[in-house]
Each structure stands twice: as structure tokens, then as C-alpha cells.
Amino acid sequence: MASWPYLIGALGAAFLLGACGETKPTVAAAQVAPAAGRLTVKAQTVADLKPVPGTLTTRDMAEARARISGVLVSLAVREGDMVRQGQVIGRVKDDRLALQTGAFDAQVSAAAAEAARAQADLTRTRDLFSNGVYAQARLDQVEAQARAASANLAAARAQRSASAELGAQGAILAPAAGRVLVADVPVGSVVMPGQTVARVTAGPMVVRLELPEGQARALKPGDLVQLAAEDLRGVATQGVITQVYPAVTSGQVTADVTATGLPQDLIGQRVRAQIRIGERRALIVPRAYVVTRFGVDYARLVRADGTVSETPIQTTAGPTAATVEVLSGLRAGDVLTPAGTGK
Secondary structure, X not given: OOOHHHHHHHHHHHHHHHHHHOOOOOOOOOOEOOOOOOEEOOXXXXXXXXXXXXXXXXXXXXXXXXXXXXXXXXXXXXOOOEXXXXXXXXXXXXXXXXXXXXXXXXXXXXXXXXXXXXXXXXXXXXXXXXXXXXXXXXXXXXXXXXXXXXXXXXXXXXXXXXXXXXXXXXXXXXXXXXXXXXXXXXXXXXXXXXXXXXXXXEEEEEEEEEEEHHHHOOOOOOOEEEEOHHHHOOOOOEEEEEEEEEEEEOOEEEEEEEOOOXXXXXXXXXXXXXXXXXXXXXXXXXXXXXXXXXXXXXXXXXXXXXXXXXXXXXXXXXXXXXXXXXXEOOXXXXXXXXXXXXX
16 A cells, blocks of 8 residues: 555656647648739630531542443552542453444445445546536436445444444543542442442542531631641641531531641541630630649639638630630639649
């Protein structure tokens, strides 16, 4: 029992020492924004852009067609080949045309012999008429026969030329200079007049857009169009509308956009584009006033007393690469200070 006073004294001393070593938490002082670099958020008028799909293509498409019926005996091009206008890319053969041309050759020979005989008769008749043997009526009759024989010869030669020309139309010509897109008719196939054997690009490269007719009313030639650079390998980011087609197909209006350096090796590639359909008011701030941490954008808002608080905001791409558009989190009249580095 004599040890209890000593134990109580030791516990009291330990409690006093612990109380003396306890530290109170410090309250962080609010950060005051510097006067330099402050930005007042204001609403600005910006272009109202609408994303629309586009297709990389050429101004026109030309089709190489068969002009006569027959068998495709040769096709000298494949998909991707470059051709020049008028180049022979295939040939169609019809054996009946060769036989027909031979028959017209025989008719030409017969008409030529008849014309030669009639000309000889005319020469003799004129000689006898000059000697008073034949009358004028006989001379007129022989002259008419000679003229008829000459006309028959000319007609036979024209028919023979037409048959030979028809056989020559078996050659399939490239209608324009460009790249062959489709050449899927195998050699040996029977083709008909007007049947497409190959399709060839024609004209300059364009990005063809299709959009609803209600939104197309705002389009006009000369308007700028934003193109996705990643879809065009970075060679073009901006184009110009060169033509708005007047026809409406299934509620869609077609427009062509030209740009410098459009690739020519992937006809039909999809391209993302943004067109201007009007104007709207938006909050635009420089990127230097926005910081991103763990996927969330923040802005440093200056309060009325000059202190700074970070507020989360939702942003999208702005009119230029150095700006962003604030969709939510700020309002016109707010004051910002430049943000720090993000993570």
C-alpha cells in the first residue's frame, strides 16, 4: 500500500508531459491572387459549328462502257492503275461483225465492177452518138445508168466503212484521265452495249458533305469548313465550299469542299467536318487559365476579397488552339487568375 502514492505521482507527471508536448493544428492562410494576369470572363459571339460526315472523292466519276455487244477478250487495267483520257483499256469482240464486213467487201467489189461496165458503155455510146448512130434519148439513158452504178458503188463503200467502224468500237476507251476504282468484269464475260467495265476518277479531289436540307440553307460557296486533320494525315485542316448542289435527295443536300493537299489514294474515305450554321454566345477563355488534374478541368476563381478558389469546369475545344469554351462551372463576370501545372 505504501507504493500507491509513488504510482499516482508518476502517472500525473506523465500526463503533464503529454499535455505539454501536444501541438494545435495550424490553419492555412487563404491565398491572395496577384493583380497581374487577372481575366474577367465575358460572353463572346462565336460561330455555331455542326459536325457532319464527309467522303473523300473526286469531283466526278467517269465510267468506261462497252459500245457493242460481244465477248470481253482483254482488260488491261486493274484497280488503282492510272490511265489517260482515250487510252484503250479493254476490247470487246463480236465475230459476226467480221463476217458482216466481209459481205460488204463483196458488195463493194460487185458495185465497182458494175460501175466500170456502165462507164465503158457510156464511153461507147458517146462515140457513136457523135457519129450519128445513136439518138439523144439513147445517150441520156446510158448516162443515167452510169450515174446509178456510181451511186451504188458509193453506197456499198459507205456500208462497208460503217461495218468496219462498228467493229472498231469494240475498243473500250478511258473516258477521262484518273485512277481506276473498279474493274471487276472478268475477261471472257459477255457484255452488252452500255455495260460498265471500269470506273475512273475524274476531276479534282473534294470532300463531299451531305446534311439535312434545313441546315443546308445556311451554306453558300466560299464558306470555310473545318476538316479533321487526323482523317487526312494532317495535310489539310480547313477547306472551302466550292459548290452546293441544288437537288435534294432523301432530305439531304450535297456540297463539295476543296482543300489543298487532299490525299488521292483512298477514294471513299470518311472525313469528319464541321460547318458553320449560324452564331451563338459562348464563354471563351485562354488555355492558360485552365488546369487539368486527373481528367478534371479546374479554373482558379478570384473571390470578391481577392482570395483564390479552384472550381471544376466543363470545357470543349475553342475557336482557336489557344482557347477553350467553358460549358459549365463559370458565368460571365467571374474573374480568373492563371492556373498552375496540371497532372
